[in-house]
Amino acid sequence: xxxxxxxxxxxxxxxxxxxxxxxxxxxxxxxxxxxxxxxxxxxxxxxxxxxxxxxxxxxxxxxxxxxxxxxxxxxxxxxxxxxxxxxxxxxxxxxxxxxxxxxxxxxxxxxxxxxxxxxxxxxxxxxxxxxxxxxxxxxxxxxxxxxxxxxxxxxxxxxxxxxxxxxxxxxxxxxxxxxxxxxxxxxxxxxxxxxxxxxxxxxxxxxxxxxxxxxxxxxxxxxxxxxxxxxxxxxxxxxxxxxxxxxxxxxxxxxxxxxxxxxxxxxxxxxxxxxxxx
Amino acid sequence: xxxxxxxxxxxxxxxxxxxxxxxxxxxxxxxxxxxxxxxxxxxxxxxxxxxxxxxxxxxxxxxxxxxxxxxxxxxxxxxxxxxxxxxxxxxxxxxxxxxxxxxxxxxxxxxxxxxxxxxxxxxxxxxxxxxxxxxxxxxxxxxxxxxxxxxxxxxxxxxxxxxx
Numbered sequence: 001x002x003x004x005x006x007x008x009x010x011x012x013x014x015x016x017x018x019x020x021x022x023x024x025x026x027x028x029x030x031x032x033x034x035x036x037x038x039x040x041x042x043x044x045x046x047x048x049x050x051x052x053x054x055x056x057x058x059x060x061x062x063x064x065x066x067x068x069x070x071x072x073x074x075x076x077x078x079x080x081x082x083x084x085x086x087x088x089x090x091x092x093x094x095x096x097x098x099x100x101x102x103x104x105x106x107x108x109x110x111x112x113x114x115x116x117x118x119x120x121x122x123x124x125x126x127x128x129x130x131x132x133x134x135x136x137x138x139x140x141x142x143x144x145x146x147x148x149x150x151x152x153x154x155x156x157x158x159x160x161x162x163x164x165x166x167x168x169x170x171x172x173x174x175x176x177x178x179x180x181x182x183x184x185x186x187x188x189x190x191x192x193x194x195x196x197x198x199x200x201x202x203x204x205x206x207x208x209x210x211x212x213x214x215x216x217x218x219x220x221x222x223x224x225x226x227x228x229x230x231x232x233x234x235x236x237x238x239x240x241x242x243x244x245x246x247x248x249x250x251x252x253x254x255x256x257x258x259x260x261x262x263x264x265x266x267x268x269x270x271x272x273x274x275x276x277x278x
Numbered sequence: 279x280x281x282x283x284x285x286x287x288x289x290x291x292x293x294x295x296x297x298x299x300x301x302x303x304x305x306x307x308x309x310x311x312x313x314x315x316x317x318x319x320x321x322x323x324x325x326x327x328x329x330x331x332x333x334x335x336x337x338x339x340x341x342x343x344x345x346x347x348x349x350x351x352x353x354x355x356x357x358x359x360x361x362x363x364x365x366x367x368x369x370x371x372x373x374x375x376x377x378x379x380x381x382x383x384x385x386x387x388x389x390x391x392x393x394x395x396x397x398x399x400x401x402x403x404x405x406x407x408x409x410x411x412x413x414x415x416x417x418x419x420x421x422x423x424x425x426x427x428x429x430x431x432x433x434x435x436x437x438x439x440x441x442x
Contacts, residue, residue, distance in 0.1 A: 002300065002301075003300050008299035010345075035341055038341050038342075038343070051299070051345075053345070053346060079335070102412075103326075103411045104394075104408075104409055104411060105326060105329060105336050105338045106338075106412065108335035109342075190412070
C-alpha cells in the first residue's frame with residue numbers, strides 16, 4: 001500500500017512548524033511517531049498534502065520533573081516513558097499503561113503527544129491522562145494555552161486543539177507516595193486496542209477512575225472515584241458502568257463489552273486499592 | 279510530486295538516492311538499494327518482518343517514510359554479520375537452534391533480537407517473549423526462536439567476558 005503523494009517538511013523549531021500549518025491550512029498534518037497517521041495514509045483514509053515532521057524540534061522532547069509536577073514533551077516516545085527510571089518510581093501507572101500499548105517496535109516510535117492528541121478513542125493515554133487530571137499545552141499562531149485532559153476530547157478524532165495548533169507538552173501533578181494505582185486492559189492480542197481498559201488511582205481519601213475505548217471519547221467517571229474513595233467498591237463499579245457508552249464493533253457486541261468493562265474496572269479498582277499504602 | 283534527495287547510513291556505509299517522500303523505507307531499501315533482507319509481510323505494521331534498526335530503535339520499515347529516515351543510521355540483517363562476512367552470533371544461534379522454518383520472519387526477528395540484547399544483555403525467557411511480541415512467526419511456535427535468542431545472549435556475554 002502506497003499513500004498519495006505529499007510535500008514533506010521537517011521544520012527545525014516550533015515556530016516554523018506552526019507557520020507551515022498556518023500557510024497550508026487543512027492540507028497540512030503534523031507527524032510525530034507516525035504509527036497512527038501512516039497506516040491511515042497507506043489506506044488512503046487520510047489525505048495529507050503537506051506532511052510536517054516534528055522530529056527535529058528538540059524542545060518538544062524529554063521528561064522534566066520539577067517538585068511534584070512532571071512535564072513531558074509531546075515527542076517523548078512510549079519506550080522513553082517505559083525506560084525512565086525516575087518516572088517509573090514517581091508515576092508507575094504511566095509505565096504500566098505504556099507497556100500495554102501496541103508492541104515494542106511501535107513503542108519506539110509512538111509518542112505521548114501523538115497518543116493523546118489524535119483523539120482516537122482506542123488510544124490508552126487519554127483515559128490515563130483524565131484519571132491523573134493532566135494538562136495539555138497547545139501552541140499556535142496566537143501563542144500557548146493549556147487545556148485539561150478532562151476538557152480536551154469532544155468526540156472520536158475531534159478535540160479542543162485548533163487546526164493550527166500543535167500539542168507540545170503534557171503536565172501531570174505527581175500523586176503522593178503510596179498512592180494506589182492500576183491500569184487494567186483487556187485486548188484480543190498484542191498490538192490490539194482495548195476491548196475495555198480502566199485507569200484508577202486511589203489514596204489519601206480520594207480516588208479517580210477513567211476508562212478507555214468504552215465510548216467515543218475517554219470517560220472520566222467522577223462518581224466512581226467518589227464511591228471508591230469511600231471504600232464502596234461495588235458502588236464504584238456500578239457508577240463507572242453507568243458512565244460508559246460502548247458501541248458494537250469487531251471486538252464484540254455491546255453486552256459483551258459491558259461485561260468485559262465490568263471485569264476490567266473491578267480488577268483495576270481492586271489492584272489500585274491493594275497497592276495503596278496509608 | 280517531486281523527488282527529494284535522501285541520504286542515510288546503512289550498515290555502516292553512506293547511501294543516497296532520489297525518492298518521492300511518500301516512498302516507504304522498506305521499498306527504498308528493497309527496490310532502490312536492493313537490500314532485500316528486510317521483508318514485506320503484512321504491510322500493516324503488525325508482523326515485524328520488515329523490522330530494521332534505526333538510530334538505536336527497532337522500527338517497522340513499512341511504517342516509516344524514507345523522508346523520515348533522511349540522516350538516520352539504519353541497520354538491517356545484512357549488517358549483523360561479522361567483519362569477515364561470516365554469520366554473526368545471533369544469526370549463528372538461529373541456525374544452530376533451528377530458530378526458523380520458512381525463514382520469512384527471520385530477518386525481522388534477528389534484527390529485533392539484536393536491539394533487545396543491546397538493551398537487556400541477560401533477558402529472562404519471559405523478557406525475550408515480551409521483547410519479540412511485535413514479530414510474528416507462523417511456522418515455529420516461537421519455541422526455538424526464544425531458545426536461539428537466549429543462547430545468543432549467553433554467547434555474547436561469554437565473548438564480552440573473554441575480552442575483558
